[in-house]
Amino acid sequence: MASFDVIIIGGGPGGYVCAIRCAQLGLKVGVVEGRDTLGGTCLNVGCIPSKALLHATHSLHEAEHNFAKMGLKGKSPSVDWDQMKAYKQETIDGNTKGIEFLFKKNKVTWLKGWGTIPAAGQVKVGDEVHEAKSIVIATGSEPASLAGVEVDEKTIVTSTGALVLNKIPKSMVVIGAGVIGLEMGSVYARLGTEVTVVEYLDAITPGMDAEVAKAFQKILTKQGIKFILGAAVQGATAKGGKAKVTYKLRKDDSEVTLDTDCVLVATGRKPYVDGLGLEALGVEMEKRGQVKTHHFATNIKGVYALGDAIVGPMLAHKAEDEGMALAEILAGKSGHVNYDVIPGVIYTTPEVASVGQTEEQLKEAGRAYKVGKFSFMGNARAKAIFQADGFVKILADKDTDRILGAHIIGPMAGDLIHEVCVAMEFGASAQDLALTCHAHPTYSEAVREAALACGDGAIHA
Ligand SMILES: Cc1cc2nc3c(=O)[nH]c(=O)nc-3n(C[C@H](O)[C@H](O)[C@H](O)COP(=O)(O)OP(=O)(O)OC[C@H]3O[C@@H](n4cnc5c(N)ncnc54)[C@H](O)[C@@H]3O)c2cc1C
Secondary structure: OOEEEEEEEOOOHHHHHHHHHHHHOOOOEEEEEOOOOOOHHHHHHOHHHHHHHHHHHHHHHHHHHHOHHHOOOOOOOOOOHHHHHHHHHHHHHHHHHHHHHHHHHOOOEEEEOOEEEEEOOEEEEOOEEEEEEEEEEOOOEEEOOOOOEOOOOOOEEOHHHHOOOOOOOOEEEEEOOOHHHHHHHHHHHHOOOEEEEEOOOOOOOOOOOHHHHHHHHHHHHHOOOEEEOOEEEEEEEEEOOEEEEEEEEOOOOOEEEEEEOEEEEOOOEEEOOOOOOHHHHOOOEOOOOOEOOEOOEOOOOOEEEOHHHOOOOOOHHHHHHHHHHHHHHHOOOOOOOOHHHOOEEEOOOOEEEEEEOOHHHHHHHOOOEEEEEEEHHHOHHHHHOOOOOOEEEEEEEOOOOEEEEEEEEEOOHHHHHHHHHHHHHOOOEHHHHHOOOOOOOOOOHHHHHHHHHOOOOOOOO
């Protein structure tokens, strides 16, 4: 048995960041992780492996479609799927080992195994019970299931199975047009798979600014992805390495069955708190299965929770921010997360990024706002790399000019969004962005132009 100031259950981005910050603030920390490697969903089966495959297949797309235009002639590369998966695994390994190194550097103890909480102040790992003044539940999430769809992780897969398919399927049906479905759908579409996305709602990427979602769907359609919207999946079955997906069109109740080589179920994720003993401990839960918290504290004294296991967007950086904030609180300081400024990014080509409010949300709230929009057609750098299809849209208060939200579809959108995040954290106006000198030629000039468009107008429009 060992005693700690803090034991964190879960070594994902929420848990490991919380641990490192706790250690930096002088607390004795243990992290319980049952996986063989640290980094949680994000590093092992989420953000990082998917981005490795997106990078590899984007490079293939460039070779197939754009190299010749730039005078780079010759045969396009052929795909060695096993090598691509090996590259992805090396990327994972490098990153998970990196967290192990950071644990050693910061003197965080990794308690290897699956943890339970037999009582407040105690965490059991294997046969050992450890003591802690504070316990943090950072156990993350798992793929949500869908009635009538039986996942075997071979023919009918979640995102986890989609990262390690034995071979590249000829066809794939993706159930759900959210971030994960579209990212993995893009990967396979670029590898030559015929991808059909079936979505219950009438638009893709629920919650996204509608204008951006529409433009995004158009671009993905041009890339060969097929969309069936307003379709409620009734079930999916696998037999002999093939699958059938049945859906009902909501507009006329007609039923359609698709034959396919692979089905990716990407209908979201649900909090994972199995086996922790929360019920016996009396921890209050939300209706949708998350641990109920107030400033990360549960109703049980000394037990906290964060990341995908609690309410809020299921994003690695949201979990990390919560990890840092909670560490500060546990060290007697004040920790804070500004949930109004959490960016969201889709790492397709083009990337899509957003922060703050959408136009639909502002309308619903009855807020007077103005829109500054700038097309990447007016951005020299985007044109040079054949990615001028998208735009930057900034929403600002009509009277005060304060930035309320930003939505970008275009090259490096996931990086560009952060200047708007910083601006929003400082309560900046669109004019503040517009008056800031931006280096030329950069994609970020499009952000400045959109800010200019909130005032007297963009220059290159
Ligand atoms: C395919 C995919 C792509 C994604 N891409 C992105 C992206 O690009 N950007 C982004 O921000 N987010 C992305 N996400 C979401 C992101 O991975 C999660 O939001 C993030 O990992 C949540 O962090 P967490 O620390 O709360 O939990 P997790 O990362 O899920 O970590 C929880 C850890 O707890 C461990 N654990 C659980 N129970 C126990 C127990 N009882 N004892 C010991 N250990 C336990 C688990 O093994 C796991 O390692 C993606 C997710 C997926 C699936």
